[in-house]
Amino acid sequence: MAIKRFPAPEADQPDRWEAQLRKGALEMAALASLWRGRLYGLEIIRFLEAQSRLVLAEGTIYPILNRLRTEALLTSEWVEADAGHPRKYYSLTDAGRERLRLMAAAWMDFSSGLTQLLEPVLESEEVIQ
Amino acid sequence: MAIKRFPAPEADQPDRWEAQLRKGALEMAALASLWRGRLYGLEIIRFLEAQSRLVLAEGTIYPILNRLRTEALLTSEWVEADAGHPRKYYSLTDAGRERLRLMAAAWMDFSSGLTQLLEPVLESEEVIQ
């Protein structure tokens, strides 16, 4: 019997939409994680998990980082660690910093619009016994 | 010559990530549009465009509405208009109302986490000459 590499898609999963919610925000989050200084791949994952509720798999972050590097929004450099595996550190370029500012502004715009749309819903929640 | 039904995918489009940002929020927005009462398909599109910055195509909203109806989060009924084409009105079910409350709460959670992550970026923007 063959190994079932991919789990059966459970369409009834109530968390499906939540996963979708995060899509598109990930590039921005990856850039944002580098705002204060360079980090390496796994460090970015840990940072985002700690700072926000974003949990990224490795198979998610590396394609994103490569994409961003192709767009010259960040650079990478190998750094030999004193101990352990060498690490590839990522840093924002000026273009990356600029783009992140644009993204952040657009995010606030989008976010506030949606929050406003949800206001009646959120208000109703407060009234519940 | 054949009609080019699908436009060439312009990967360099800088707005690509913005489109991604909206993914996953659309189901929630569709449900939210019905919070105050029933609406029909095209009316939902116009409502969301007016209330938030969400612009949905018809090919987007109808699959979403069908998906939500399949999940029993909303119901639909044909209504013969006094004039014009009959309209299919969508209404929230109790389950839909409940789910929307959950979604709204999760959205606030997600949104505030990301906004917090972007705070340093947004602050830097204010300082710019």
Next chain:
DNA sequence: GCAAAATACCTCGTATAGCAATGTATATGG
């Protein structure tokens, strides 16, 4: 009356992107 326009709902096909599950390389502890 009948073509044209307007309104509304629906469907097909494609590109995109996250992510689970792998693989590879290096260093360290027993």
Next chain:
DNA sequence: CCATATACATTGCTATACGAGGTATTTTGC
């Protein structure tokens, strides 16, 4: 040396938004 830990990388599946069509009904112009 083998097992474990750390780190980066890749492959392939899947879900989903959306452009470009289509159909049905009603109203308007002639």
